[in-house]
Amino acid sequence: MSEYTLQxxxxxxxxxxxxxxxxxxxxxxxxxxxxxxxxxxHYVTGMNNQIVWGLPHIFAVTLIVIASGVLNIASMSSAFNxxxxxxxxxxxxxxxxxxxxxxxxxxxxxxxxxxxxxVAMTTYNFKSxxxxxxxxxSGFFVILSIYIWTMLDFNVSKYSSYVGKLAFGWRIILTTGxxxxxGFLVAREAYSTAVLAPLFIVMSLLxxxxxxxxxxxxxxxxxxxxxxxxxxxNIRRLMIIFxxxxxxxxxxxxxxxxxxxxxxxxxxxxxxxGGNYTTMFWLGQVGxxxxxxxxxxxxxxxxxxxxxxxTSIMTLIGGFFAVAVIIIGGQAFPLNxxxxxxxxxxxxxxxxxxxxxxxxxxxxxxxxxxxxxxIIILVLITNLKFxxxxx
Amino acid sequence: MINRxxxxxxxxxxxxxxxxxxxxxxxxxxxxxxxxxxVTDKQSWGIHVDAGKCVEGCTACVDACNExxxxxxxxxxETDSQWIRKVTVKNKTTDKITTMPMMCQHCENPPCCxxxxxxxxxxxxxxxxxxxQHTCIGCRYCMMACPFKARSFVHETLxxxxxxxxxxxxxxxxxxxxxxxxxxxxxxxxCEDACNKAGHSAITFGDLKNPSSKVRLAIDSNSPRxxxxxxxxxxxVFYSNI
Numbered sequence: 001m002s003e004y005t006l007q008x009x010x011x012x013x014x015x016x017x018x019x020x021x022x023x024x025x026x027x028x029x030x031x032x033x034x035x036x037x038x039x040x041x042h043y044v045t046g047m048n049n050q051i052v053w054g055l056p057h058i059f060a061v062t063l064i065v066i067a068s069g070v071l072n073i074a075s076m077s078s079a080f081n082x083x084x085x086x087x088x089x090x091x092x093x094x095x096x097x098x099x100x101x102x103x104x105x106x107x108x109x110x111x112x113x114x115x116x117x118x119v120a121m122t123t124y125n126f127k128s129x130x131x132x133x134x135x136x137x138s139g140f141f142v143i144l145s146i147y148i149w150t151m152l153d154f155n156v157s158k159y160s161s162y163v164g165k166l167a168f169g170w171r172i173i174l175t176t177g178x179x180x181x182x183g184f185l186v187a188r189e190a191y192s193t194a195v196l197a198p199l200f201i202v203m204s205l206l207x208x209x210x211x212x213x214x215x216x217x218x219x220x221x222x223x224x225x226x227x228x229x230x231x232x233x234n235i236r237r238l239m240i241i242f243x244x245x246x247x248x249x250x251x252x253x254x255x256x257x258x259x260x261x262x263x264x265x266x267x268x269x270x271x272x273x274g275g276n277y278t279t280m281f282w283l284g285q286v287g288x289x290x291x292x293x294x295x296x297x298x299x300x301x302x303x304x305x306x307x308x309x310x311t312s313i314m315t316l317i318g319g320f321f322a323v324a325v326i327i328i329g330g331q332a333f334p335l336n337x338x339x340x341x342x343x344x345x346x347x348x349x350x351x352x353x354x355x356x357x358x359x360x361x362x363x364x365x366x367x368x369x370x371x372x373x374x375i376i377i378l379v380l381i382t383n384l385k386f387x388x389x390x391x
Numbered sequence: 392m393i394n395r396x397x398x399x400x401x402x403x404x405x406x407x408x409x410x411x412x413x414x415x416x417x418x419x420x421x422x423x424x425x426x427x428x429x430v431t432d433k434q435s436w437g438i439h440v441d442a443g444k445c446v447e448g449c450t451a452c453v454d455a456c457n458e459x460x461x462x463x464x465x466x467x468x469e470t471d472s473q474w475i476r477k478v479t480v481k482n483k484t485t486d487k488i489t490t491m492p493m494m495c496q497h498c499e500n501p502p503c504c505x506x507x508x509x510x511x512x513x514x515x516x517x518x519x520x521x522x523x524q525h526t527c528i529g530c531r532y533c534m535m536a537c538p539f540k541a542r543s544f545v546h547e548t549l550x551x552x553x554x555x556x557x558x559x560x561x562x563x564x565x566x567x568x569x570x571x572x573x574x575x576x577x578x579x580x581x582c583e584d585a586c587n588k589a590g591h592s593a594i595t596f597g598d599l600k601n602p603s604s605k606v607r608l609a610i611d612s613n614s615p616r617x618x619x620x621x622x623x624x625x626x627x628v629f630y631s632n633i
Contacts, residue, residue, distance in 0.1 A: 347473065
């Protein structure tokens, strides 16, 4: 795509309004779910004093991980100087902003006191990785906004490569921060490892690339344009590399835990004895999310669109399970308060695998937040010139 | 009809009722340490639990804590707050069975305070770890970080709260060593009082810095241990005879 211009989305009015209203309806459901949860209290959710982070956090973390990963395409252009991706860079940065906003909105609306957001924005405990993340997220938002501006405004376009490199560095730190939210929890055997930070980075690269490809496919259908073969070929290669990197870090994470005696029990729980969590791990995260997509892509030597679409969808389903296994599985396994004792009884469920059944309200909040990302993208690409088209 | 004399008498009476009487009353109950006195690091509050004296089936400490802090449940044990709970454990080597109360361990290096984004989880200079109910945003990260599962999230709307222990829907809470009593000069916690009253005397509260305090004497004569010593959190709750 050597000669190109950026265009607005030009699609049939009915298609636009149909998608807009559908997403708007889902957002309203999300708002209603959140309002109900806040009004009644969190007892109406599946979360409790044992599983304190639930489905909203799975959605939020997945979306934030996607937000940093979807910037990949722009980073290829600015940080690694791959000209092929330059036309797609503004779109990539726009997706990143949209998914970041969606993830954060879900996190905020799930707080016990979302009305105290201003406290979170003004009162910091700088020892908290959560507080660092507030800076990392807001900084990412600002950097991405400037990045988009430098890419779209010819007068400042000479700075876009620098801002792009900054955005790339920032996103690596941001995903490290997201992984470290769990990695810094020394009390929980499933989490206390620095391997979670690079694991989250490779997860973001994989899921972000999958989301970018899927959205690009939808936009190309709506705009009635073709995705150049070169792009499809490259995205397929990237997917294979990222799938392999994910498998590598996942094995490293579990092997590390299996070598540390005090972490063997929780690893055995996830890998063998965890019931639903074990099923989610092997079937969802590993099977649907990694191995089958890898097999599909390795055999997709003609770089066809359909297998790539299918593997992208499977990767995202697997990714959702991966985050679920990390967040819920890690909490379901009881804390090891008495390492040399077995807990026989406790009124606070200390001796049990904790159960979690997400409520419809948590699902509504998650779907509403995800729809918010999509509606932001829809409205902006319809009103601003983001879509590259051949001259 | 009001005249000058009446006006002065009534005004003086009103002032007396408003300011003098309450201070006299509170002075009687909490003469040792008025609330206005600054918290200092001259004391370090802690608890010794003698599991050998704790009786299985007895919930006197739990009941007293619930009453002291107005922890009325909603019949939903998974979401109801528990500041203190009874746990029964069996030694993996000796098969010895022990029962004991579990509560916030008031760590010197509390992970809950480290992770709290707003600093709502904080440790006072006298060692009490507690939650500022005005700045807690309800993110529950402290609950993820606590190695002792000592914290609860308020899942439901609260009514008729105890004025001495304000709580908030959507905030996290935990044992604060009956901070309200301590700040009014008391030297016992509700759980300790209840345990003594039940005739077990398994819980001893006091100033860890005072070598002649009852808690120090209990610690010195029992050589207790801290739970999860490997984490080096330097808790101020000690257990003997587990």
